[in-house]
Amino acid sequence: MSTAVSVDVLIMGGGIAGLWTLARLKQAGYKTVLLETDSLGAGQTRFAQGIIHGGTKYALTGKLTASSEAVADMPSLWRDCYKGNGQLDLSKATLLSEAHYLWSTSSLTSRVSGFFASKVMRARTNELDESVRPELFKHTDFKGQIYALDEPVFDAMSVVRAIAEPVMESILAIKGDTIKYGNDVLSVQAQDGGNYEFSFEKIVLSAGQGNEGLLSAFNLAEPEMQLRPLKMVMLRGDLSEMVFAHCMGASVNPRITITSNRDNNGEIVWYLGGQLAEEGVARSDAEQIAQAKKELAELIPWLDQSKCQWSTLDIDRAEVKKQGTKRPDTFYAEHKDKVITVWPTKMALSPLMAETVLKIINDEKISCADDELPSWSKPSYAILPWNEEQRWLM
Ligand SMILES: Cc1cc2nc3c(=O)[nH]c(=O)nc-3n(C[C@H](O)[C@H](O)[C@H](O)COP(=O)(O)OP(=O)(O)OC[C@H]3O[C@@H](n4cnc5c(N)ncnc54)[C@H](O)[C@@H]3O)c2cc1C
Numbered sequence: 001m002s003t004a005v006s007v008d009v010l011i012m013g014g015g016i017a018g019l020w021t022l023a024r025l026k027q028a029g030y031k032t033v034l035l036e037t038d039s040l041g042a043g044q045t046r047f048a049q050g051i052i053h054g055g056t057k058y059a060l061t062g063k064l065t066a067s068s069e070a071v072a073d074m075p076s077l078w079r080d081c082y083k084g085n086g087q088l089d090l091s092k093a094t095l096l097s098e099a100h101y102l103w104s105t106s107s108l109t110s111r112v113s114g115f116f117a118s119k120v121m122r123a124r125t126n127e128l129d130e131s132v133r134p135e136l137f138k139h140t141d142f143k144g145q146i147y148a149l150d151e152p153v154f155d156a157m158s159v160v161r162a163i164a165e166p167v168m169e170s171i172l173a174i175k176g177d178t179i180k181y182g183n184d185v186l187s188v189q190a191q192d193g194g195n196y197e198f199s200f201e202k203i204v205l206s207a208g209q210g211n212e213g214l215l216s217a218f219n220l221a222e223p224e225m226q227l228r229p230l231k232m233v234m235l236r237g238d239l240s241e242m243v244f245a246h247c248m249g250a251s252v253n254p255r256i257t258i259t260s261n262r263d264n265n266g267e268i269v270w271y272l273g274g275q276l277a278e279e280g281v282a283r284s285d286a287e288q289i290a291q292a293k294k295e296l297a298e299l300i301p302w303l304d305q306s307k308c309q310w311s312t313l314d315i316d317r318a319e320v321k322k323q324g325t326k327r328p329d330t331f332y333a334e335h336k337d338k339v340i341t342v343w344p345t346k347m348a349l350s351p352l353m354a355e356t357v358l359k360i361i362n363d364e365k366i367s368c369a370d371d372e373l374p375s376w377s378k379p380s381y382a383i384l385p386w387n388e389e390q391r392w393l394m
Pocket residue numbers: 012013014015016017018035036037038039040041042043044045046047048049050051052053176179206207208209210211213214230232273315316317342343344345346347348349
């Protein structure tokens with residue numbers, strides 16, 4: 001026995017992209033349901049470092065690129081949401097840091113000064129005197145320069161919770177291997193065993209890596225997806241401070257990007273990305289940890305690593321396919337008939353991406369359905385990687 005449910009918009013995938021879209025469409029009055037095959041945030045979102053980029057990282061060449069233009073307004077948009085007067089209410093999310101920092105070692109100082117002296121960057125950053133630096137960079141052995149970037153850092157899962165909680169009645173946890181599409185109906189089995197048949201005016205595919213399988217279920221060969229693998233590193237143990245900073249290296253990408261969280265025991269965890277994670281995919285776990293130790297010893301020589309516990313984690317970024325190995329400049333949201341496919345490319349860009357989806361749907365002039373949704377069991381939230389104790393056993 002299946003329950004038939006008719007909606008205006010069906011959304012597949014409860015990461016940041018699907019959830020932001022769900023909240024915006026519901027605000028606009030559309031009857032919208034989101035289906036999630038795992039737990040909310042279970043894809044890339046729980047692995048995000050949570051930096052709301054304002055484009056600085058992309059402008060490291062000294063000139064603005066399409067990606068830095070697109071993200072320039074995101075810090076203020078997210079801050080407004082956090083203050084409770086933005087397009088969504090993120091006042092219950094955790095703001096980990098008001099700013100992300102960028103530092104150089106003494107050997108790289110001249111390059112960084114030249115870059116920050118450029119007109120492009122003067123408005124976005126400011127160099128910090130010793131008195132206002134993060135504690136780590138007040139150390140007498142620190143010889144480089146440090147700048148504050150106008151880029152807040154959020155705990156990604158706290159954002160997921162803040163968005164999902166008020167719209168939870170519209171989210172259904174389903175079994176991934178039961179999704180079937182035919183005769184304009186998508187049938188699924190819920191994780192609690194109930195069967196549902198959804199009819200819809202539009203469907204938004206926001207399943208990250210899962211979009212590829214969904215597109216083939218809709219007989220669509222395009223858009224194509226690309227995966228960019230990363231090998232991130234985590235460390236904990238006697239770290240005295242939360243750090244949020246990129247270290248500028250010789251290339252356009254930061255040599256290392258450090259963000260920090262507290263694990264369930266309240267212990268500080270440093271989470272390392274940047275070039276270390278991109279190049280780390282060619283290394284074994286042990287080699288990657290050795291490399292991370294070497295990098296930190298070189299970049300922060302006064303850090304005592306002796307009591308640290310280390311771990312690596314492998315995760316793919318899923319994005320729209322670009323020619324060669326290029327990364328997309330901005331979010332992707334395109335539609336063909338009933339299907340709208342999205343990848344935000346960055347968590348930071350989800351609001352812009354959701355706005356585009358809303359516009360596509362408004363332009364289609366869908367008349368809003370108004371009958372009630374059945375009540376069903378709520379999905380759970382994904383666990384942050386540093387709280388999965390088995391990851392630390394290596
Ligand atoms: C290591 C790392 C660090 C990052 N750091 C940052 C950062 O600092 N700042 C930033 O802006 N961005 C960052 N990003 C990018 C950001 O995390 C992603 O752009 C964003 O999380 C993608 O969100 P999404 O909702 O599209 O996908 P996902 O988070 O992958 O969500 C997809 C969801 O769909 C579900 N699903 C899969 N298949 C199906 C199906 N068939 N039906 C229904 N549901 C399905 C999955 O379970 C999942 O919950 C980072 C990414 C990585 C990997």
